[in-house]
Amino acid sequence: MIENAIQTLEKLTGCSITVIDNDRVFARRRLQPLFTPLRRSHRKNAVCACGFDERCIEFCRYRMNSRCMELKDSTPFVKHCWKGLSEIVVPLNDGNVHYGMFYGGIWRSAEHEAPPGLPDEFYSLRAALPLLPPESENELKGLLQLFGDGVMFALRKSNLLEVAPDSRGVRVVDFLREHAAEGIGLPDLAQALELSESRTSLLVKELFGRSFSELLQLERVGRVKQYLAGTGLRLHEIADLCGFSDEFHLSKVFKRHTGVSPRDWRTRKRRDMVI
Numbered sequence: 001m002i003e004n005a006i007q008t009l010e011k012l013t014g015c016s017i018t019v020i021d022n023d024r025v026f027a028r029r030r031l032q033p034l035f036t037p038l039r040r041s042h043r044k045n046a047v048c049a050c051g052f053d054e055r056c057i058e059f060c061r062y063r064m065n066s067r068c069m070e071l072k073d074s075t076p077f078v079k080h081c082w083k084g085l086s087e088i089v090v091p092l093n094d095g096n097v098h099y100g101m102f103y104g105g106i107w108r109s110a111e112h113e114a115p116p117g118l119p120d121e122f123y124s125l126r127a128a129l130p131l132l133p134p135e136s137e138n139e140l141k142g143l144l145q146l147f148g149d150g151v152m153f154a155l156r157k158s159n160l161l162e163v164a165p166d167s168r169g170v171r172v173v174d175f176l177r178e179h180a181a182e183g184i185g186l187p188d189l190a191q192a193l194e195l196s197e198s199r200t201s202l203l204v205k206e207l208f209g210r211s212f213s214e215l216l217q218l219e220r221v222g223r224v225k226q227y228l229a230g231t232g233l234r235l236h237e238i239a240d241l242c243g244f245s246d247e248f249h250l251s252k253v254f255k256r257h258t259g260v261s262p263r264d265w266r267t268r269k270r271r272d273m274v275i
Contacts, residue, residue, distance in 0.1 A: 001154070002034065002035075002151060002154060003034075003035060003036065003039065006039070013140065015106075015144070016044065016045050016104070016105060017039070017102070017103065017104055018040070018044070018102075019100065019103070020065070020103070021040065021092075021100040034155075042103070045105075045106050046125055047085065047106065047126055048085070048106070050118070050125055051118040051119050051122045055082055056083070058209070059081050060081065060103075061209075062205065062206070062208075065098075065100075065101065065206070065209060066208050066210070068089070068091035068101055069098050069169060069207070071091060073091070073093065074090060074148065074149065075091070075145075076088050076089060076090045076141040076142075076144055076145045077089055078132065080111045081109070081112075082112075082115065083114055083115065083122070084112045084114035084115070085105070085106055085107070085108065085109055085126065085129075086107040086108065086109040086110070086111075086131075087106055087107070088105060088132075088137075088140055088144055089101055089102070090103075090144050090145050092148055092152055093152070094152050094155075097170070098169065102144065102151070104140065104144045105132075106129065107129055107130060107131055108127070108129040108130065108131055110131050114126055168193055168203060168207075169208070171193060172207065172208075175188075175189055176215060176216060176219045177219065180216060180220050180223065180243050181241060182243060184216070184243075185213075186200060186201060186213070189204075200212070216243075217253055217257065218257065220243050220244065221253065223241070224238055225269075227241065228265055228266040228269065229269050235247035235250060235262055235263075238250065238262075
């Protein structure tokens with residue numbers, strides 16, 4: 001039923017529809033997949049299939065998945081991929097759980113040019129694509145969001161949202177916020193989730209597009225910024241409060257993520273400069 005509805009939507013809008021469901025959650029409680037393999041892949045689009053590689057998966061699944069989780073709602077947005085292509089992305093959420101994404105497109109990006117090094121055929125395929133018409137963008141966003149909401153309603157009605165691996169994303173975030181100042185590692189998170197370390201590592205990468213160590217560093221750097229901006233604490237005191245072994249370790253990690261030292265960041269912040 002949903003697949004037939006998507007095909008009708010494609011005919012009406014002229015948009016190719018791709019559905020990314022994290023960890024195949026929509027198929028977990030069915031004997032047959034809810035979507036065909038091509039429905040779950042951009043490679044059904046000739047321009048996407050041409051030059052398709054790991055960077056496509058990294059961008060359209062991991063990076064966009066992470067962005068959708070940061071939004072915390074189902075607001076559609078236009079994404080411009082590394083190949084110079086555009087699509088409308090609709091987060092598929094139910095409550096506080098993010099299940100995947102609903103892509104509609106595809107257009108030639110007006111903001112990003114195609115990079116060199118792709119097959120010659122790609123450039124001709126991309127050149128033949130239209131730009132996303134500005135006057136149609138909001139209409140398409142509204143229509144795709146309405147359809148995405150309808151898909152989620154149908155899945156909820158069919159009890160297909162009962163088991164959601166993404167709900168563990170909330171537990172990962174809560175775990176980091178609660179224990180980031182401690183000497184924690186992937187084994188501790190695995191124990192909290194009652195998963196193996198290898199499965200935990202894959203789950204974190206799939207949900208956030210980053211490794212656990214990267215997430216932990218980002219959480220700690222965020223805390224450092226709060227202390228730098230709102231207190232007069234010294235670096236060694238902040239390091240102790242944020243889970244760093246010492247101020248030198250803090251400075252190294254902080255500069256890697258922000259491009260400036262903690263002291264420079266504090267100085268600029270107090271001059272009301274945005275970092």
